[in-house]
Amino acid sequence: MNILITAPSLDTKYNVSGISSVVNNILTETDQNYIHFLVGKKDQQKRNMMWFLDQFILPFKFMYSLSKNKIDIFHLNAPLNTLAIMRDFIFLNIAKLMGIKVLLHLHGGTYLKTTPKNKWLYKYLEHYFNSADHIVVLSHLEKDLLLQKYKLKEEDITPIENCVTVPDIKYKKSHETARIIFLGRIVESKGVFNIVEALSQLSVRRSDFEFNLYGTGPDQDDVIKQLTATIGENFQYKGIVAGESKFGAYLEADIFLLPSLYGEGLPMALLESMSYGVIPVVTDDGSMATVVENGINGFIVDKNNSSQLCNLMDELIEKFNKSSIDILQEKARATIKEKYNCQYYSIKLNKIYEKIINEGADRVY
Template identity: 40%
Template sequence: MNKKNVLIITPSLNPKDNISGISSVTRLLLEHNKGINYVPFLQGKKDAEHRGLKWLLKQIMTPFHLLKCLSKNSIDIAHFNIGFEPFSLIRDIIIYYLLIVKSYPVILHIHGGRFVKTKPTNKLLRYIIYYFLKYADEILVLSELEKSFLCNLYNVQQNNVYVLPNAVQPSNISFSDKPIDARFSILYLGRIDKNKGLSEILVSLSELKALGEDFEFNLCGVGNDRDWFVEECRKRIGDRLIDNGLVYGDEKLKILKCSHVFLLPSYFEGLPMAMLESMNNFVVPVVTSVGSIPEVIKSGENGFLVSSTADITDVLLKLIKDRALLGKLSVAAKETINRSYSLNSYLEKLNDLYMTLKK
């Protein structure tokens, strides 16, 4: 059987350039989904890229680059990744329109975003969302919760929406490799942006230091608020901060192996790949109940859901002092991934969906 040629819309695939969840998922597909011939089409801003004149010219040329890509490749399906955020919707509508008018079957893969749960007040954004949803052949979301929101807000038919939670490649480390009794290590992994709850992290870490607790804060990532956050961390917790910058590959795995808690009190999320990767390596998530996170985390069983700085501080103190509980939750986090978020199952479901579509 000939492989299907799937055009996949994604940000940069180089982890040095982009640490988004969409990029991580796409890299997994290209590396492991050998039954599909993927043709990546890069759309989106690199993490260190500024929205200046050069960037604007690139956006103007993007539709022409897409047309050239379509003419050079025999494409069967378009796999369109997007987050329902204002800028992404406006930026991506033109290339989406081109795929529709050229009659390519489109899988619209929605990776969270504020407008999955809340309808925008802006009429243009509402129109764009309705256009995306109306002309998609299939719609993928990250959880049953997101499916419910999408159907209720935008009158989408239930049978047009498929739930496909993000997945990760199984980790090779075992629980015996985990230094549970070592110095308590708190991990932040991902884009460094104030909407990720950076202010709340600063307050809680400051409180831990004031209480005399011994811990380290492993900061991994880049983003617009990185310089401010690093400076504030140094002011408040001093040498407890370990600033790793952008990490990937073996370096990231090494940090995951020695981390105890993954901390993400974010305001908006889909289903964070960094959280799943952390759980896959026996790291206990301490996260807010946003996006699809509540479908994964059962508070007190395989991690903790928090809603305030007081919650964060209380949970971190509990885990610092009770290493038996930390170990129990670490194992439960890993078991959650093994049971429900394995890559093999993910690929089977996605490929079944690919096979139902024809140009």
């Protein structure tokens, strides 16, 4: 089966992207003939004249790729943000006009939990959903949200949680100081400035912690500057990590921060960190609260509440110092091993592909 699948660059040198991580997993775990179609801009790329020119010719590249590769299914990975919806709906309609089946795979975004106030955008979004042959969401919560907000059929939406390969950890490195990390896109929506404020408050109380920042993004320089000024030697910026370097970062970490404000789906970094026994501290944005059980395998904090985040980190560092953090770490790892490993992911996805194809499609090349 020939499947055209969209994602930003799959190379972490150019994009720190949850969708790219998901697609890399799909390419590894699922036995299909995938062709990657590049969408989105690189992390450091500016929206200049060349970028706009690329966007103009992108639909023509898309049509050529569909025809050249004799595509059976177009697997559209899409965040529910205004610009992405406008762009991706063009691709979706081109595929439908060419008689190609479309799987719409949603990855969080502004309109996952928020309904558009503009009635025309709402109608546009509803038509966008109904134009796909099938929709994949990241949790049953997301399916319920779509059914509540839009006129969609329950049988046309399937939850498939993101998955990770659970490592066979022989040991966890011992260190005397609690290590806290953020790993991902360094942007305001991820709650990075709440992290800065919380760590600043924490540094007044104690100095027995380390904070390592991994990733890149538009707010990178500002965040690094503020952290350097407020917590000094307790902070290190580690840059972009991938492969063994990324897994090494998880292996040496104790607490993972992702106090996102909006736009999340089911972050790969959350699942990856928990699979290494790192305790997550997140908000209830997107589907994160379907993974993290407050006080059981991690913690859920309020959005935009740096004082609460500071107090929780203070408590966790105390637990670390008293060697009473192990149960939480084991619970975090067990959650991923039991519910979010990749053993069944490809089976579920292949069943959806087969369902779509069996409904029949008159392709036009």
